[in-house]
Amino acid sequence: MSKIYNYLHSFFYRSKDAVRGSGIYSLLRRIKSEQRLPLNELRELQNERLRELLKRAGEHSPYYRDLFKSANIIINDRFGIENLRELPLLSREKLQNNYKSIICDNAGQVFSNSSGGSTGAPVNFYHDENYRRFAETASLLFLDWMGINSGDRTAVVWGADRDFKDLSRRDRFFIRFDRVKALNAFSMSDEKIGRFISDINRFRPLYVYGYASALYLVARQINMSEPLKFKPKAVRSAAEMLYDFQRREIEKAFGSAVYNFYGSREINNLAAECSAHSGLHIVSSGRIVEIVDEAGNPVPDGESGQIAVTDLTNLSFPFIRYLNGDMGVMSTKPCSCGRTFPLIEKIQGRTSDVIIVDGRYIHGEYFTHLFYHKPEIVRFQLIQEEAKKLKLLIVSKEKDPDLNEVISAIRSKVGDGVAIEIEFTDHIPVTASGKFRFTVSRLDQSSKEKV
Ligand SMILES: [Zn+2]
Structure with a gap:
């Protein structure tokens, strides 16, 4: 029965892809054939795509045109990955200051996006259709790596700004058709997690995914009560750093392997x-x-350094050697x-603490979402100093930024009984490991009794 459902589910999406001409399944076949190519052939493919991106950037992106000209960089047909180090890095700060001139003058349809990012400093950027197609295809590729089939029952612990009942009829149909049960990570409590666990015990998902810290909370509750009545094929952790202690707790609870996943907005x-x-x-x-050092030179494999990403797919808004902060x-x-x-x-990526108010868990991502599309805020950090006291540290470009919306959104989540103090500062320190945390809880998260 389930196999028939998988077949029908896949047939629906393949037909939709064919009718719309989006080319996702043909791209998926291509990537699957490239993933096992001999290294020299793979590199040659990447070099070709890199040259195409760089030539386009040099001709059509005002930012890169000036950059290549002033650094005297010429993209010829021998240019390859090993020459990337000749190009300057794109820091988040440079991105934020130049995003309007990075976009290519011949860009077709683009989609504006922004990110709070792992460093707590918001940035604005654009994606094109080609980027979207590739990203969607890669997510199907990862399902294939985990052995998950189209239409397999799925449980999700993810941030959702709206409840199921508030969704449109069409969205609700697709949640049912895709067989997804969700727990909102922006509004969790022991009671809600308990209900979710009973729900999934009946639903028996084959695939579970969510934020690492939210999955960890669910896993801990499972491990403190009865074992689950099902065993999924895979559990995927995404959007933030997965610590070993979290992986162990999650694997113990679900009895299946945890697959770590990496990407950014x-x-x-x-x-x-x-x-x-x-x-x-x-x-x-x-x-x-x-993986590069401060000067942008690659560090040897096995050694730690900054992650610099070049996206070969977003041709209308070139990200070349982009330091994403991890x-x-x-x-x-x-x-x-x-x-x-x-x-x-x-x-070593982004980390966030869960904020706990009156027994409700609010995932750190809730707060980063509030700072999207607020370019005047350079950096922020929300600290839960006591059970009923939050401090919001802000580094702002403007003297008196408008924070009313942000404050009322925090207020609506934490309630009236919690004091919210705002402090403007020039600098927010990073952790000992060099990572920035955008939410910090001074409460002991391992023992909820103290809260
Ligand atoms: Zn492998």
Whole structure:
């Protein structure tokens, strides 16, 4: 029965793809054939795509045109990945100051987007149709790596700004058709998590995914009560750093492997684990990842450095050697699965604490969403100093930024009984490991009794 459903589900999406001419399934076949190419052939493909991106950037993006001219960079037919180091890095600050001139003058339809990012500093940027198609295809590729079939029952712990009942009829239809049960990570409590666990015990999902810290909360509650009545094929953790203690707790609760996943709002679907779990394969068909030092020189595999990403797919808004704010380590070994897409061994990415008010868990991402499209805010950090006291640190370009919307959104989530103090500052320190945390809880998160 389930196989028939999988077939029908896949048939529906393939037909939709064919009718719309979006080309997702043909691209998926192409990436699947590229993932096991000999390394020299893969590199040649990437070099071709890189030259196309760079030539376009040099001709049509005012920002890169000036940059290439002043650095005397000429993109000829021998230019390849090994020459990337000759190009300057694109920091988040440079992106934020220049995004209007990065966009190509011959761009077709583009979609505006913005991100709070892992450093707590918001940036604005654009995606084109080609980027979207690739990102969507890569997400299907990752399902294939995890052994998940089209239409497999899915449970999600994710941030949702609207409840199921507030969705349009069409969206509700697709949630049912895709067989998805969701728990809103922006509004969790022990009671809601308990209900979600009973729901999924009846629903028996084959695939579970969510924010690492939210999945961890669900897993901890499962491990403190009865074992689950089902075992999914895969659990996927995304959007933030997955710590080893979280992975262990989640694997124990669900009895299946956790697949780590890496991407950001600027360049999503960047890398993911395969069933060998020896690192995250970069989707090399569309992305180049370098690990670099402060000066932009590549560091040897096995050593830690800044992650610089070149997106080969977003041709209307070139991200070239973009420092997304995360640190990482490239693996020195090939993967036992036989795929030749390179492995990132470790990512030291964004971290956030869950804010807990009156027994309700509010995922840190809720707060980062409030700062999207607020370019005047350079950086922010929300600190829960006591159970009933929040402090919002702000680094702002403007002297007196309008924070009314942000404050009322925080107020609506935490209620009237919590004091919210705002402090303007010039600098917000990073953690000992060099990572920025945009939400910090001074409460002991491992023992809820103290809250
Ligand atoms: Zn592998």
